[in-house]
Amino acid sequence: MRSTGDFAPDLLPDNALGHAGELAMRDRYPTRYRWDENNLRAMMRPAITEPLARFIEAQPMFFIATASSDGHCDASFRGCETDSSGRPLPAIRVIGPNHLVFPDFSGNGLYNSLGNIAVNPHVGMLFIDFETQRRCRVNGIAKIERAGAEIKKVWPLAQAVVVVTVEQAFGNCQSRIPQMRFV
Secondary structure (H helix, E strand, O other), X not given: OOOOOOOOHHHOOOOOOOOHHHHHHHHHOOOOOOOOHHHHHHHOEOOOOHHHHHHHHHOXXXXXXXXXXXXOEEEEEEEOOEOOOOOEOOOOEXXXXXXXXXXXXXXXXXXXXXXXXXXXXXXXXXEEEOOOOEEEEEEEEEEEEEOOHHHHHHOOOOOEEEEEEXXXXXXXXXXXXXXXXXX
């Protein structure tokens, strides 16, 4: 694999234009979009830019996709907690151009996401601003860590955190995002 400029070699898929399934679907269902090595790499960055970091951190929620070691998938909603005064805490933090961190709180005890991450660290994350009808995606490798003192300052009720190393970060098509306002 080769790298151009600030693009990491591991950002390139098996084929610079996508894997076999993606290529087959592009042939089967052609669109007006024509993807080549240059425009794909220009869209899918190996790091989070400053504007993208601000967008991600401004979201009160996000969705995460994980899969077991056998490929059985799970998608979860992740929302923010509130502090003792009712003030919302951040749902996620960008801790550098290549890393995100988000808390795991005690929930229903199934541990679908954490269990999947423990056996298959690949994750996909979707951030949507329904008011401005914008979204972005982050794909990466996740690891679970204990919530230490520094984390407890941000998320006092967190039992663990998930640290995601970014492999791809990119804005996503705005089509069909319903416009909604938070109440």
